[in-house]
Amino acid sequence: MDRIYKELIALSESNMYPFHMPGHKRGKQDFVNPFEIDITEIDGFDNLHNASGILNEAMKNAARVYGADRSFFLVNGSTCGILAAIESVTKHGEKIIVARNCHKAVYHAIFLGELVPIYVVPDIIEGYSVSGGISSAKIDELLKNDKDIKAVFITSPTYDGVVSDVEAIANVVHKYGIPLIVDEAHGAHFKFSKEFPISALDLGADIVIQSLHKTLPSLTQTAILHIKSQYIDENSIETALNIFESSSPSYVFMASIDECIRYMQNEGQVKMVLFSKQLLEFRHNLSAVLKRGKFSLLDSEAIGLADIYSLDISKIIIGTFETNISGKELYDILVTEYDLQPEMSSENYVTLLTSIADTKEGFNKLEHAMADITEKYVKENAKACDDKSNNNLLAVRNINIPEIKCSIYSAMKSLKESIFIKDAIGRICAEFVYAYPPGIPIITPGEKISFEVAEMIYNFKRLQIGIEGLKDKKIQQIIVVKEG
């Protein structure tokens, strides 16, 4: 194993085309050796945690661009924005509504604050098994029945590009006088073209957190938090960010954020129009190609769920569930035979991410690859998937919330033990177990392991597919709270 730096250089010099994050797609920016511009807060430069000079100006500019009351640069990713947002709107032990399919940082915030989470669960999109949107009616119902809830947190768009009806949700939430926080980590580009969904910030969300590296040309780990609200105290957000971000924030990151936003407000606008046009054309062509091999492209037509407001077309999600190859197999073929690096795969689809930094050549390469693959691998007109061993598993991915026996905090901080899954029925879970897709916890710490949950985890573990978070690598084990 060589040095990390050498491995990265080797990758950057390879022919592999990146259909994955970060959105800058490697090396398009005019940026020098980072050591040359890496400083701390010396004279003439500003302090992120009490900005009054050049950083303050840059953040004000970002707020103007996004139409926020206030914007904060984040050097510890969307992660620190999520932690700070939740910390600032709650006190220890209070209640918060969160979408069950939210990012792990939300669960971490619940842990830190010993919060009482009240979950809304999205429906699952058939075939792909990815999460749908969050229902405003379900949130209304929950808020009507409990006046102690302090905030609502949802993820929109999801990793898969599914956008909820944020406007409807914001209207409901504001009826009860509390704030809506939207994790828009995957939607920082929405603002810059009409072909993309409207940003949550323009639809009434009070705090919106966006990763800049995921879909725009900025360095990995850079993000931004926007406030536009009468329900949020800016000072308490600032205090909380001060906690969750380094006291020596990187000027390389802060310059990258500033450059990214200035690019998007200038030449980026035109590039974005070209990109959307190219993307629509590409999706049209790809869709036709895919159908020849029973592959499918996740698009608005493919979905029948009521709670989905829109889809982010920059996410190329190719379903394999009606073919005789798995998502993982398609992924491997793309990497090894076509030098195309997708973002990820599951059993039944492959995700490829596009951005403003993609090229016509990249799109063509992918289209030709898929044309070739449909020809070569699935020419005998693809079997249906009913002979696939994991079919039953996919069917059960509508996740129910287990009974909550104690807080995530108590469970994580208690004495734990690793036991056989078959012996764990009725016990309190002490770890997170995620189903992938849809990226929703099957169970979280503090929840009771039912027979159904135990069976699901056991089966997933046995097949070694679609499951994450289990610390004990032994197939039959799970970590639970020690009794007695």
Place this chain on the structure above:
Amino acid sequence: MDRIYKELIALSESNMYPFHMPGHKRGKQDFVNPFEIDITEIDGFDNLHNASGILNEAMKNAARVYGADRSFFLVNGSTCGILAAIESVTKHGEKIIVARNCHKAVYHAIFLGELVPIYVVPDIIEGYSVSGGISSAKIDELLKNDKDIKAVFITSPTYDGVVSDVEAIANVVHKYGIPLIVDEAHGAHFKFSKEFPISALDLGADIVIQSLHKTLPSLTQTAILHIKSQYIDENSIETALNIFESSSPSYVFMASIDECIRYMQNEGQVKMVLFSKQLLEFRHNLSAVLKRGKFSLLDSEAIGLADIYSLDISKIIIGTFETNISGKELYDILVTEYDLQPEMSSENYVTLLTSIADTKEGFNKLEHAMADITEKYVKENAKACDDKSNNNLLAVRNINIPEIKCSIYSAMKSLKESIFIKDAIGRICAEFVYAYPPGIPIITPGEKISFEVAEMIYNFKRLQIGIEGLKDKKIQQIIVVKEG
């Protein structure tokens, strides 16, 4: 105000010599445009939060170099290491001994965990007004009287290079079966030369957190956490780091950390020997030069405090308290007339930081500048400082701990108001107020504002010197918990 990036480029092209952090001193590294090597966890690369490949190898190598049981790369600075260390060894509401002169991240960890802090206060070094070392006897006394204390946290070396007797402290702390956490943010270089103090990790500390960018050639915001202990659960540290660090950690940072450590275990060793030799010679010469103008160099001889075990010679602290110019004035002269950028200044000294990346030319430049300055500015054999208006203020910098009325958490989360300092006597403070130097809070949230504290803050604010943290910029105001 121009773009941040442009300002940084302009600085990097200036002639200003950097006697400040970061330790790489700009641009010595062989590093490409960061966008070329900036990726996320795709195939063949590793996941920091569950490392098993290239990152795991790199962290194992770091552990070998530092002699740790386990080392973790940190991409959110020492800040996240401090938060994670304290989170992992305490539960909400528990007690912890902390040195009152610790970093704000420690206070943040106390806030997050609603912890009960028990403070040890270092003595203050006369003239310079910087903190001395932490007394093992005081810690023993505190632990003897309270068996509910879960951990001890100290900073060594301090920002000013003062090293406590970590070995004695570790022995005391371990007698009570609890861990010692040492914030060694400013001492990552100790391991690499005999001319520097011994690292806390080799003296019995259980968790040691080091910034890599402060004194070694790595990018700002990079750090490392070491464990070497029978009292620490590695899994709970890992879980806590997972919370306080981005879920999209920067490969640019991780490569920088790896390169830094590999450099230090190879050619860095030789460079370090040369650096120490050069440094000792420089300090000898500088000391002679300074005495001609009644300036002084903070060194072992200059200190009479019992609790100081050692000093980090790489910190050049020039005292001005026996001259007729202030630290701030000396700082300004160095910047504007000599193109030398110090790290910081107070009323009575200037701090300049040196590292392995410094050059003979840099040292010469500083020596000649100081020779020139003693000649030009203080030739009439410098007045004593007893006619300086801030003398009384300096004298009162032996900080006492105010009465604690409620937790930092409760005070920060309560309704607050900004009132006249003269009306604040007897009220509960709702913000941090630091004296600089020595960088110790005069008061923290939850503590009662006594007449003495109010007077000290009022005087400092009026003179606009040596005080930080007050949110309300109006001279006579302080933020307190709202009553009733």
